Amino acid sequence: MTARLLEGKVFAAKIKEEAKREAEEFAEAYGRMPGLAVIIVGEDPASQVYVRNKEKACEELGFISKQIQLPETATKEELLARIDALNRDEEISGILCQLPLPEAIAPYESEILERIDPLKDVDGFHPVNVGLLVMGKKALSPCTPAGCMKMLELSGIPVDGKRVAVIGRSNIVGKPMFHLLLAGHATVTLCHSHTENLKEICREADILVAAVGKPHFVTADMVKPGATVIDVGINRIAPKKLVGDVDFESVKEVAGAITPVPGGVGLLTIATLMMNTVEAARLQQEKQGETRI
Numbered sequence: 001m002t003a004r005l006l007e008g009k010v011f012a013a014k015i016k017e018e019a020k021r022e023a024e025e026f027a028e029a030y031g032r033m034p035g036l037a038v039i040i041v042g043e044d045p046a047s048q049v050y051v052r053n054k055e056k057a058c059e060e061l062g063f064i065s066k067q068i069q070l071p072e073t074a075t076k077e078e079l080l081a082r083i084d085a086l087n088r089d090e091e092i093s094g095i096l097c098q099l100p101l102p103e104a105i106a107p108y109e110s111e112i113l114e115r116i117d118p119l120k121d122v123d124g125f126h127p128v129n130v131g132l133l134v135m136g137k138k139a140l141s142p143c144t145p146a147g148c149m150k151m152l153e154l155s156g157i158p159v160d161g162k163r164v165a166v167i168g169r170s171n172i173v174g175k176p177m178f179h180l181l182l183a184g185h186a187t188v189t190l191c192h193s194h195t196e197n198l199k200e201i202c203r204e205a206d207i208l209v210a211a212v213g214k215p216h217f218v219t220a221d222m223v224k225p226g227a228t229v230i231d232v233g234i235n236r237i238a239p240k241k242l243v244g245d246v247d248f249e250s251v252k253e254v255a256g257a258i259t260p261v262p263g264g265v266g267l268l269t270i271a272t273l274m275m276n277t278v279e280a281a282r283l284q285q286e287k288q289g290e291t292r293i
């Protein structure tokens with residue numbers, strides 16, 4: 001059997017189209033497009049590429065876009081002052097602080113991310129949004145897992161009532177993925193480096209999500225025939241060779257549907273960021289309405 005290929009570019013285009021439509025509806029109601037601000041500290045080359053791609057996506061969708069480049073030597077106080085200003089800026093609906101931060105301020109990462117107004121936290125990392133997500137309430141959710149959920153929805157792969165195994169319990173991918181799936185009424189097992197009988201758990205899953213960070217970790221014998229396999233992993237195994245966490249060649253013969261790497265989930269993240277920016281803009285308007293009452 002050869003699995004259906006879930007190509008990131010197809011879903012990313014659909015998500016962006018939806019974000020654009022919703023942003024235009026927002027602009028019609030409130031007289032301005034949503035705005036995204038990205039703060040980048042230092043010159044990390046990979047981060048520079050990500051930030052440029054985010055800027056391009058804003059341009060493509062007609063969003064207001066602000067990029068704040070701070071030098072490698074920027075202090076925590078300077079960065080916090082920039083965040084405070086963006087929190088007050090009415091043109092800006094979403095704020096994202098590109099990680100990793102330079103070594104000197106990296107120890108303050110939590111304090112810095114928590115300074116972002118939860119209503120503008122389009123990365124979904126603020127404890128307020130994490131709490132809302134855990135409680136099953138409306139929240140801005142981390143872009144990569146939210147993108148995976150959107151892809152499942154757009155591909156017509158049901159989650160409700162299904163058995164799902166997620167491998168990896170990070171705050172960025174594994175844990176939010178678990179809660180989003182739970183909110184979608186799946187029965188979810190969250191696996192990690194201490195999990196016993198991992199293979200057996202994975203083999204029971206209708207949907208298997210791998211977010212481990214280890215090349216070819218998921219092998220064909222871990223996959224239930226016909227299951228959907230979502231590979232979140234991005235591993236560089238040679239200067240120009242990226243692979244996922246899933247042994248794609250063998251697993252595609254067992255799975256019913258599978259995401260490739262590259263060209264899979266990685267392409268959804270920025271599209272979902274645009275979606276979150278529109279959602280943030282709407283949440284801020286709702287909040288303003290509440291305070292006026």
Ligand code: NAD
Binds near residue numbers: 170
């Ligand atoms: P992480 O290192 O924070 O977490 C890895 C998780 O894997 C941990 O929870 C750990 O318990 C688990 N793990 C490690 N060894 C294991 C084992 N032998 N058995 C079971 N579980 C094991 O990584 P992360 O930030 O969650 O990222 C995971 C992968 O996803 C990485 O390859 C990363 O590059 C990629 N990623 C991709 C995107 C995207 O846009 N596609 C976004 C974020 C992360």
